[in-house]
Amino acid sequence: MRLAEQLDNLTTTLNDALIQLDDLKKTVARLNAENERLRKEVQAAHLKAVEMPSPENKQVEINDTLLQLFNEGYHICPTCFGQMRDGECILCHGFLFHEQ
Ligand SMILES: [Zn+2]
Numbered sequence: 001m002r003l004a005e006q007l008d009n010l011t012t013t014l015n016d017a018l019i020q021l022d023d024l025k026k027t028v029a030r031l032n033a034e035n036e037r038l039r040k041e042v043q044a045a046h047l048k049a050v051e052m053p054s055p056e057n058k059q060v061e062i063n064d065t066l067l068q069l070f071n072e073g074y075h076i077c078p079t080c081f082g083q084m085r086d087g088e089c090i091l092c093h094g095f096l097f098h099e100q
Contacts, residue, residue, distance in 0.1 A: 042069055
């Protein structure tokens with residue numbers, strides 16, 4: 001292969017890589033924004049659950065939301081609320097059983 005062809009091929013490869021990198025950056029930015037939005041949602045739900053004594057059916061609904069968040073892998077304990085759990089968390093378990 002001639003040197004000029006090799007350079008052309010390398011240029012194409014690098015350009016493709018740059019396009020992929022750009023896509024990845026966009027995906028990361030989108031996921032970060034989504035993560036931030038979900039974190040705020042979770043925190044708002046937590047504040048509601050903690051600060052607003054509600055009628056019993058409302059409380060059950062909030063407990064369901066917390067349980068759902070817990071099952072989706074988020075902390076629901078006050079210490080790490082809204083962060084992804086890495087394995088089991090004894091505080092979350094305590095909080096969950098205390099709430100129910
Ligand atoms: Zn926890």
